[in-house]
Amino acid sequence: MGGNSPCASCKLLRRRCAKDCVFAPYFPSDDPHKFAIVHKVFGASNVSKMLQELSVHQRADAVSSLVYEANARMRDPVYGCVGAISYLQNQVSQLQMQLAVAQAEILCIQMQNEPVMPTPQMDPEDDKSFLLQNNLPQYLNFASSSNVIHDSLKRESIFGDIVS
């Protein structure tokens, strides 16, 4: 059979593409840019070590994520993927705030709904409604309570310690 066409990695590295080349399944010769960018950011030797430390069924995903990170780093040489993480964390925070406001609004509406009845029987000496009205601002402040998203994001805060 004719010679196998070297994979994109071996073409770039100008070496013989072995049968068991670790790069070949993930860097086909028809997409030279993919390996070029990964090589530029991580280096072929490091990529090879990383892939060899993974089981075979994990390598395709690892290559995809390395390519993604390399592309991000080329687009933004200062922040790379961290720029995207920062932006997304900001979005999550904004959504959490909007959700807290909406949940507080529901509480307000529910509390306003309670005293409304077709045959009102409001006891003037009953200070329950008075207490509710006075507590409304506190409920609004209390609306920013703990949130599962916020707690999990604490682990991923940028430049903070990553939980091992």
Place this chain on the structure above:
Amino acid sequence: MNSERCAACKYLRRRCPSDCIFAPYFPSNNPQRFACVHKIYGASNVGKMLQQLPTHKRVQAANSLYYEAQCRIQDPVYGCVGIISLLLQQIHNAENQLAKTQAEIAVLSNSHTQDSQFQQNFLLQQGNVGQSSSPSTQPSSWFK
């Protein structure tokens, strides 16, 4: 005179020149920082990346490289792309929850408006004859 070598030059077992590209960002008191970055990117690539940036941007670049290297060491398959994926999922969930909550607000607001209308009409029928009312009046402030 032996000035202390930076963490990079210590790791690479070489003399640390006065204009060492790594020294400002990889101090000798944090050897793990350079070890992480070296494991994923290699010293040569890190040096090239820093040299291609203006000086005032190199701190942030070194920090982000360290962060990404840590992510990759902790998650060798997905690295920080795993975090991006998680955040996207959280955004999706939060948007859904927000939409549900806003729908609930709309329902509650409608039901409160209908109760108020009913009460108003009832009171009018009781004794306030002559006052014209518009049952379909809906305060626009209920709706956003």
